Amino acid sequence: MREPLPADETHTPGVHDSGNALTHDARCGENDESRSPGVRDSREEALRRRTLAMLAERGLLAQAPDGTRRNHSHQHFEHTRDAQQQNVIEAEPLTIYHQPAWRAIDPERKPQALMDASARQRDLVALAHATPAAEADQCAAWVERVFLRMGLGVVTGDASALYHAWCQSSDTRCLRVGMIVAVPAHPYGAGGRSWGHVGLYLGDSRVRHCTDGRLVDAPLELWASIYGVMAEPRWGWLGGIALGS
Template sequence: MGERDDMRGRLLAALDARGLLAPDGVTTVYGQPAWRPVPVGRAPQGLMDAGALQRRLVACAAGTAAMGADQCAAWVERAFSRLGVGYVSGDARGLYEGFCHLDDTGDLLVGMICAVGRAPYGPGGWDHGHVGIYVGDGEVMDCVDARVRRAPLELWLSSYGVASAPRWGWLGGIGLA
């Protein structure tokens, strides 16, 4: 069994243990896919293919300290602010609704925000959603439980896409590519 299959199996088991997996085992109780693979030929942009400003944002995100619990949007906003492109504020759901309109992984570029309108892992996520930054090479960086982490894109899309479809776009509509 490959690492991807093991990751998928662990996620499905965790969703089932939390009662979030529908009886068919393919969808969640919210009607969303239980696993969201990156389709062959639709890989997102790699870090080495990114422009200088995109790579600088990744460095800014890596150097941005974690925020408190349920502060994922504040962390994203601070990383972008450190880049010097201005400050856009709002909760994760506001960023999702305002700037995230793409859902094809082939359109996902380094520096885009990835967000969901609802995340069922706590009242903050349910009310405000969740957001992170795509940092290239199939990874999303986000701030969860007062720590910054990197997660494989497929795992991030699957675990946070339980209650609403993940989408991405440029924060504030400001393209870095």
């Protein structure tokens, strides 16, 4: 099965006919400080709704995107609350694996911006853009090649192994440019269930990862929500080598 995030960033959020789950636009307004407390930016909300709809279509939500609970014995959605004001932030639905279905970034817990990165961190970002994609199901190999070209030595293992060895934090305030971002498993095919998925944090709430033999840049909250269906996404320095503070 094709992995759900697309390579093409030039479209507005939507559903691909080819089987990829979502297209996406820029950063969904997460840096817009003018919005009212408790209300999502319209672009962020559109991306969230399309993500939840995709997860529901794949049978990965424990409740429907509108807040209704899924009744597994009868395979339908049972209403549990009245509709509320559109775009007002409410408790997020859970996946069937008891994980949050949408992983928004708290404005008070933003990850490191690229402008705040050290020279070594920016060098790694440049190499992430210069390193060709790896083959399908070789997301970890691509990450490892980027670090090897940086002269940081050889670290090997699939995404799940890298997750358990080097990713200790799930606090977005601790996410630094050049860290790996990983999950130990995801439901989009046998490879994802066995090996997980991993990418590189580029700064400015963006993740670059290799999927289906292509390189894709995605908003952090989209990447974390799509791939964090089965387990909590975490991050850390590959090999324990910190490139910045």
